[in-house]
Amino acid sequence: MLRVGPLSRQLPRRAITPPFRKDYDALPGNHPTDWAARFGVDRAQFFAAYHDGQLVGGAVCIVDTLDVVRLGGDPDFALLWDLRVAVGFRGRGIGLRLLAAAETGVQQIGGVGITAETQDINVAACALYIRAGYFITRIEPGAYPDLPDEVRIIWSKAFGLLSQSG
Numbered sequence: 001m002l003r004v005g006p007l008s009r010q011l012p013r014r015a016i017t018p019p020f021r022k023d024y025d026a027l028p029g030n031h032p033t034d035w036a037a038r039f040g041v042d043r044a045q046f047f048a049a050y051h052d053g054q055l056v057g058g059a060v061c062i063v064d065t066l067d068v069v070r071l072g073g074d075p076d077f078a079l080l081w082d083l084r085v086a087v088g089f090r091g092r093g094i095g096l097r098l099l100a101a102a103e104t105g106v107q108q109i110g111g112v113g114i115t116a117e118t119q120d121i122n123v124a125a126c127a128l129y130i131r132a133g134y135f136i137t138r139i140e141p142g143a144y145p146d147l148p149d150e151v152r153i154i155w156s157k158a159f160g161l162l163s164q165s166g
Contacts, residue, residue, distance in 0.1 A: 020121075022121065022122070032082070035060075035081070038070075038071065039062050039064070039067035039070070039071060039081070040064055040067055043062075043063065043064040043067065044060055044061060044062050044063065044064070044067075044081065045060070045061040045063055045078075045102065045105045045106070046058065046059075046060055047059040047060075047061075047098050047101045047102055047105065049085070049089075049094045049097065049098055051089060055086075056085060056086045056088075056089040056094060057083075057084060057085035057086060057089065057094045057095065057098055058082070058083075058084060058098065059080065059082065059083040059084075059098040059099065059101065059102045060080075060081040060082040060083075061078045061079065061080055061081065061102045061105060061106055061114065062078060062079040062081050063078045063106060063109060063111060067079075073115050074115055074156070076112055076113070077111070077112065077113040077114055077115045077156060077158075078102075078106040078111045078113070078114045078115070079114070079115055079116075080099075080102060080114050080115065080116035080117075083095060083098055083099060083102075083116075083125075083128075085098070090124070095124075095128050096128060096131060096132060099128065099132050100132070102114065103132075103157070103159070106159075107159055111159070112158060112159055112160075113156060113157055113158035113159055114134075114156070114157050115137070115154060115155065115156045116129060116134065116154070116155045116156075117152060117153070117154055117155075118152075118153050118155065119144075119147075119150045119151060119152060119153065120150060120151040120153060121150055126153065126155075129155040129157075132157065133157055134155040134156060134157045135155065135156060135157070136153055136154070136155055137154050137155065137156040138152075138153070138154035139151060139152070139153055139154075140152040140153075140154070
């Protein structure tokens, strides 16, 4: 059983056979070769993870305010556009380290936080953001007309928030 939050009920777990894997790159406009049409890739921050010289993961943060706003983000925050880890390397903390590198990169240019979007079906991403100290700032059922069964979840992390309040 999975317990989510102090006031929630117990949620049953069940295995799905074969395992469900969503190919985000297959969605129109989402493949990395399409990104230049959506934002200035030359103004974004790119992070990579390697194992024995092999690329095993990467992350992209959009930091240009105009691009962030055009894509529906908060102008005060960078937008985590993409974070991925090769299937055979998941569960080793690579995603968490890529996210930490992105946070450091955004802080180095004076950014105050990062916002990330995922869906309720992407449980691994939701767990990653929780472990990294992100908070849900918006939940949007029906945000994807072509994917009516998916709910958009917006996660945010403000840098230095705890040190300012304590």
